[in-house]
Amino acid sequence: MPDPARERILGRLRGSPRCASPASDFAVMARKTWPAAERYPRLRRLMEAVKTEFLEATEDGWPATVRSFLVSQGLKTLLYGPETPAGRRLAQSWPSGEGPRLVAYDRPIEQTKEQLFNEMDAGFTTTRGGIAETGGLIVWPSPEEPRLMSLVPPVHLALLSTDAIYDTFWDALRSQGWAAGMPPNALLISGPSKTADIEQTLAYGVHGPKRLVVVAVGR
Amino acid sequence: MSETGPAPAFRPAAAEALKNPQLRANFRRAMDGLMAKRAALFSDPVEWRDLRALGAAIRARTLARLPELLETLEKNCAANGIHVRWAETTGEANAIVLEILKKHGATRVVKGKSMVSEEMHLNDFLEERGIESLESDLGEYIIQLDGETPSHIIMPAIHKNKQQIAKLFGKKIREAKYTEDVDELTAIARRVLRKKFFEADAGISGVNFAVAETGTLCLVENEGNGRMSTHVPSVHIALMGIEKVVEKLEDVPPLYSLLTRSATGQVISTYFNMITGPRGPGEKDGPTEVHLVILDNERSRIFSDAELSATLRCIRCGACMNHCPVYTRIGGHAYQAVYPGPIGKILTPQTEGVARRHELVHASSLCGACVEACPVQIPIVELLVRLRREATHKEPGSTVLQAGEGRNRLEDAAWFFWEAAHRHPSLYRLMGFLATRLRRFLPSRLPVLSAWTWGSGGPQGPPPGSRLRATPRPAARTLHELARKDGVDDA
Numbered sequence: 159m160p161d162p163a164r165e166r167i168l169g170r171l172r173g174s175p176r177c178a179s180p181a182s183d184f185a186v187m188a189r190k191t192w193p194a195a196e197r198y199p200r201l202r203r204l205m206e207a208v209k210t211e212f213l214e215a216t217e218d219g220w221p222a223t224v225r226s227f228l229v230s231q232g233l234k235t236l237l238y239g240p241e242t243p244a245g246r247r248l249a250q251s252w253p254s255g256e257g258p259r260l261v262a263y264d265r266p267i268e269q270t271k272e273q274l275f276n277e278m279d280a281g282f283t284t285t286r287g288g289i290a291e292t293g294g295l296i297v298w299p300s301p302e303e304p305r306l307m308s309l310v311p312p313v314h315l316a317l318l319s320t321d322a323i324y325d326t327f328w329d330a331l332r333s334q335g336w337a338a339g340m341p342p343n344a345l346l347i348s349g350p351s352k353t354a355d356i357e358q359t360l361a362y363g364v365h366g367p368k369r370l371v372v373v374a375v376g377r
Numbered sequence: 378m379s380e381t382g383p384a385p386a387f388r389p390a391a392a393e394a395l396k397n398p399q400l401r402a403n404f405r406r407a408m409d410g411l412m413a414k415r416a417a418l419f420s421d422p423v424e425w426r427d428l429r430a431l432g433a434a435i436r437a438r439t440l441a442r443l444p445e446l447l448e449t450l451e452k453n454c455a456a457n458g459i460h461v462r463w464a465e466t467t468g469e470a471n472a473i474v475l476e477i478l479k480k481h482g483a484t485r486v487v488k489g490k491s492m493v494s495e496e497m498h499l500n501d502f503l504e505e506r507g508i509e510s511l512e513s514d515l516g517e518y519i520i521q522l523d524g525e526t527p528s529h530i531i532m533p534a535i536h537k538n539k540q541q542i543a544k545l546f547g548k549k550i551r552e553a554k555y556t557e558d559v560d561e562l563t564a565i566a567r568r569v570l571r572k573k574f575f576e577a578d579a580g581i582s583g584v585n586f587a588v589a590e591t592g593t594l595c596l597v598e599n600e601g602n603g604r605m606s607t608h609v610p611s612v613h614i615a616l617m618g619i620e621k622v623v624e625k626l627e628d629v630p631p632l633y634s635l636l637t638r639s640a641t642g643q644v645i646s647t648y649f650n651m652i653t654g655p656r657g658p659g660e661k662d663g664p665t666e667v668h669l670v671i672l673d674n675e676r677s678r679i680f681s682d683a684e685l686s687a688t689l690r691c692i693r694c695g696a697c698m699n700h701c702p703v704y705t706r707i708g709g710h711a712y713q714a715v716y717p718g719p720i721g722k723i724l725t726p727q728t729e730g731v732a733r734r735h736e737l738v739h740a741s742s743l744c745g746a747c748v749e750a751c752p753v754q755i756p757i758v759e760l761l762v763r764l765r766r767e768a769t770h771k772e773p774g775s776t777v778l779q780a781g782e783g784r785n786r787l788e789d790a791a792w793f794f795w796e797a798a799h800r801h802p803s804l805y806r807l808m809g810f811l812a813t814r815l816r817r818f819l820p821s822r823l824p825v826l827s828a829w830t831w832g833s834g835g836p837q838g839p840p841p842g843s844r845l846r847a848t849p850r851p852a853a854r855t856l857h858e859l860a861r862k863d864g865v866d867d868a
Binding site: 161163164166167168170171172173174175176177178179180181182183184185186187204208263264265266267270271275289291292293294299300301304305306309310326327328331332336337340341342343344345346347348349350351352353354355356357358359361363364365366367 | 406430431433463564571655678
């Protein structure tokens with residue numbers, strides 16, 4: 159069915175003279191580069207400046223690092239995605255018995271909303287890398303790692319490979335070919351939730367997670 | 378032209394704001410802080426020059442292809458499962474939102490920050506129809522509790538200090554105990570709003586950039602309320618003006634970088650939320666329906682003028698406000714417009730009419746601080762001058778709303794006499810003679826001069842009614858007479 163509002167708006171726009179269209183010179187983006195060894199320290203410094211916490215771990219030892227962090231902070235439940243390779247690693251190496259419990263996000267929100275909002279102490283997700291220029295993690299929610307895992311629990315733990323740090327956001331989306339197929343939701347996350355709406359005083363943990371903990375895995 | 382009723386009076390509102398020392402202190406502190414933080418992040422002049430040139434070029438390229446890009450956006454959004462609707466007026470946009478909410482039986486709505494929804498007066502519209510529409514951005518939540526409108530497009534509650542907010546929370550939130558601690562105030566809002574996110578039937582948000590190439594809606598935020606509003610409820614309605622589109626995904630990073638640095642002096646916001654569709658197959662959360670409402674509200678009229686269309690480059694960072702000597706002194710409410718400050722001074726008269734809001738195009742010293750700060754190089758000063766001209770003289774082919782209708786009889790009469798005097802030498806001489814001979818009879822209070830000579834009672838100035846300056850008095854003889862006396866015979 160033709161939409162008369164649409165036709166009228168587009169008709170007016172089509173009938174108008176067009177402004178000049180100068181060339182877009184992206185050189186200013188392309189020249190923002192850092193040597194590979196400087197990218198992770200830069201990201202860490204910038205993200206720590208907005209209160210992100212870092213745990214450094216090895217490829218073999220990160221599940222134990224996650225667990226001991228939960229124990230030390232008194233966090234009793236960790237929401238995770240059991241179908242990702244990282245989720246499987248976590249489940250395989252998680253000791254049964256006493257201590258923090260893994261909770262799988264494996265059912266639709268309609269069945270788990272109450273539990274998600276009221277019972278989860280922390281959520282665990284993987285990342286698709288980080289951004290050196292500004293700090294920040296690339297998080298693509300998926301059927302295996304739903305959107306709310308990195309939002310609703312008060313603590314968000316994010317697994318980051320220190321080899322996967324891009325110079326800029328522009329570099330990341332071009333290198334990873336995002337334009338060829340965007341997921342229903344993609345995110346950049348640079349710290350815990352914050353606000354400066356009262357007298358420009360910075361306060362952390364307003365609506366999203368109060369803490370963001372990066373589990374940085376180096377070679 | 379959504380605004381009706383008598384035109385708001387800017388001058389008395391500005392005069393009133395100038396007399397409020399609390400308001401002036403709140404704005405002065407906030408704007409100084411924002412300017413310093415922004416300056417620190419644009420400390421490399423070459424990067425600033427090149428990045429803003431790129432930002433301006435991307436926005437200009439977008440506008441040069443606007444109708445085609447909107448169609449591409451619509452096509453790609455639809456392919457992603459996002460329902461696209463178009464609205465010419467704010468009334469139509471409100472009706473579309475209501476229709477969607479009714480279809481889902483939604484009575485509780487949470488909102489992320491959206492200036493387009495302010496244009497629509499959406500909260501009032503929904504509340505009148507029995508639908509709770511709750512602002513979830515902390516600043517917006519604060520002013521909604523107090524029945525106010527935003528005084529700044531990025532920091533809506535910037536006019537309030539923490540004591541005022543503490544009192545407001547104590548009065549309006551049942552479980553809140555009085556506290557002036559910012560962390561505790563934030564925690565109170567978190568508790569109240571968590572419950573609201575949990576219960577909400579639908580979420581409404583704005584859009585910072587809509588990417589035509591991929592059909593992606595981008596939202597910039599720090600609090601997580603935007604994600605809560607767009608991810609938790611089963612229906613998400615996004616609202617955007619027609620100018621919010623960009624061509625390619627790679628156009629987004631430079632604009633995003635300019636936006637956060639210009640707006641709040643942050644290298645990056647906490648969240649950059651890119652929405653390309655509703656809950657996909659196998660996904661366990663996210664809205665099952667996403668709607669995009671594309672609003673015109675006089676933007677296509679602005680677009681039809683090749684010079685004024687630069688207004689539509691705006692990415693709503695608010696840097697022009699933060700740097701404006703007028704805005705900093707009177708705050709946002711005096712403008713009585715959705716968009717205050719320099720961008721509002723060029724936008725509001727174009728959407729509501731240059732006759733109705735002609736005061737706004739004069740509410741500037743044309744100092745150009747806004748132009749220097751603008752990350753997309755909008756020539757605000759040139760556009761103000763153009764609109765001043767259009768308000769009184771409609772240019773041939775002009776599409777400006779109410780062009781030529783903003784004439785003022787006193788001003789017209791003054792120019793009529795000025796013109797006559799300069800066309801007729803005898804009249805000019807007579808006026809010179811009268812002015813010099815009758816100079817002592819000039820009253821001490823003249824309608825136009827009194828603002829210069831008498832105090833109006835500002836917080837730092839002398840009390841109202843006290844004399845500030847001597848009334849200017851013409852010289853005893855005209856320049857012609859003095860020259861003739863000195864032997865210049867053709868004077």
